[in-house]
Amino acid sequence: MTIARSLVLFALAALAEIGGAWLVWQGVREHRGLLWIAAGVIALGAYGFVATFQPDPNFGRILAAYGGIFIAGSLAWGMIADGYRPDRFDIIGALICLAGVGLIMYAPRG
Incomplete structure (x- = not known):
């Protein structure tokens, strides 16, 4: 349950941060106000x-792992909100980042 909770929290964090940045972008760059x-x-x-x-x-561990979530989530947001189409290098890079998230957050520690 702890991993599931953590993943849900990462998804909510990505929605808030990426969505928030997108809203600011729209307000400033697209002159929405x-x-x-x-x-x-x-x-x-x-x-x-x-x-x-x-x-x-551990703050540092969480924020470091979230960086990988942010990368993959930003590409997904761009696809949904802006019609962006990532190329194979974007996708490979995001998968590497997500593997890093798994290692950083969920590897067994003794």
Whole structure:
């Protein structure tokens, strides 16, 4: 259950951080206005709280592993929200990052 909980928290963190950054991007670069920017800032703040609920007590480990989730999630977000099509190197790189997440977060430690 701990791994499942951790994965759900990583997914929620990615949704908040990537979604928040996308909202700010839309507000500034696509001239959608201050409400989009404000919603993005709130979502980015929510990301910071979600990360604190990870069961592992080590800040550095969680944020390092989340980096891999962020990479893969950003590519997925771009595909869904912006029609971006990753090439094989994007996909291979994301898979390597996700393997790193698994190693960092879930490898047995003695």
